[in-house]
Amino acid sequence: DAKTTQPNSMESNEEEPVHLPCNHSTISGTDYIHWYRQLPSQGPEYVIHGLTSNVNNRMASLAIAEDRKSSTLILHRATLRDAAVYYCILRDMGGSEKLVFGKGTKLTVNP
Amino acid sequence: GAVVSQHPSWVICKSGTSVKIECRSLDFQATTMFWYRQFPKQSLMLMATSNEGSKATYEQGVEKDKFLINHASLTLSTLTVTSAHPEDSSFYICSAGRKHTPLHFGNGTRLTVT
Numbered sequence: 218d219a220k221t222t223q224p225n226s227m228e229s230n231e232e233e234p235v236h237l238p239c240n241h242s243t244i245s246g247t248d249y250i251h252w253y254r255q256l257p258s259q260g261p262e263y264v265i266h267g268l269t270s271n272v273n274n275r276m277a278s279l280a281i282a283e284d285r286k287s288s289t290l291i292l293h294r295a296t297l298r299d300a301a302v303y304y305c306i307l308r309d310m311g312g313s314e315k316l317v318f319g320k321g322t323k324l325t326v327n328p
Numbered sequence: 329g330a331v332v333s334q335h336p337s338w339v340i341c342k343s344g345t346s347v348k349i350e351c352r353s354l355d356f357q358a359t360t361m362f363w364y365r366q367f368p369k370q371s372l373m374l375m376a377t378s379n380e381g382s383k384a385t386y387e388q389g390v391e392k393d394k395f396l397i398n399h400a401s402l403t404l405s406t407l408t409v410t411s412a413h414p415e416d417s418s419f420y421i422c423s424a425g426r427k428h429t430p431l432h433f434g435n436g437t438r439l440t441v442t
């Protein structure tokens with residue numbers, strides 16, 4: 218399974234943008250970059266995913282480097298409800314499509 | 329959005345007994361379901377992949393005779409922890425999806441074995 222590297226933790230202030238980085242230097246051609254987040258005592262929640270182009274949805278934006286070896290999840294205005302562990306995962310859409318979670322980034326949002 | 333329901337949300341059982349956890353996709357048909365477990369302050373660990381109508385595929389190190397998975401329909405998968413021991417106490421989470429779509433997760437089942 219292709220691996221990703223994320224900072225263990227990050228901090229942000231409420232209503233400010235947050236950029237969560239992810240490195241995935243061994244990404245293969247059929248790997249999609251997925252982001253999920255998990256609030257305490259809950260199951261993970263889908264945030265966004267992409268292949269090559271930048272993606273936007275109501276929750277966040279995903280910026281993907283041209284060589285696809287890194288990506289950044291952007292929360293445009295952090296709220297206290299965005300405090301969670303964010304997981305960047307490579308998902309092989311040409312194979313089993315399973316999600317293998319790494320350690321993720323714990324995001325703290327300060328009021 | 330798509331909803332995955334997991335039941336029960338928590339369960340306490342005695343050592344040596346078996347516990348069944350259900351995972352249902354409420355508003356879509358899931359061709360594949362995945363089962364995870366998560367220990368405190370750790371990440372999710374994939375246990376097995378369950379495809380409707382076929383045998384589950386277990387990850388390395390997961391005992392298939394201890395963690396029985398059944399995926400009888402496109403909306404239901406079950407995980408049975410057999411002969412549970414205290415070290416099986418964990419947070420069990422299922423996810424469901426269709427080909428080429430994001431996965432949706434249940435809210436987990438907290439199992440405590442006494």
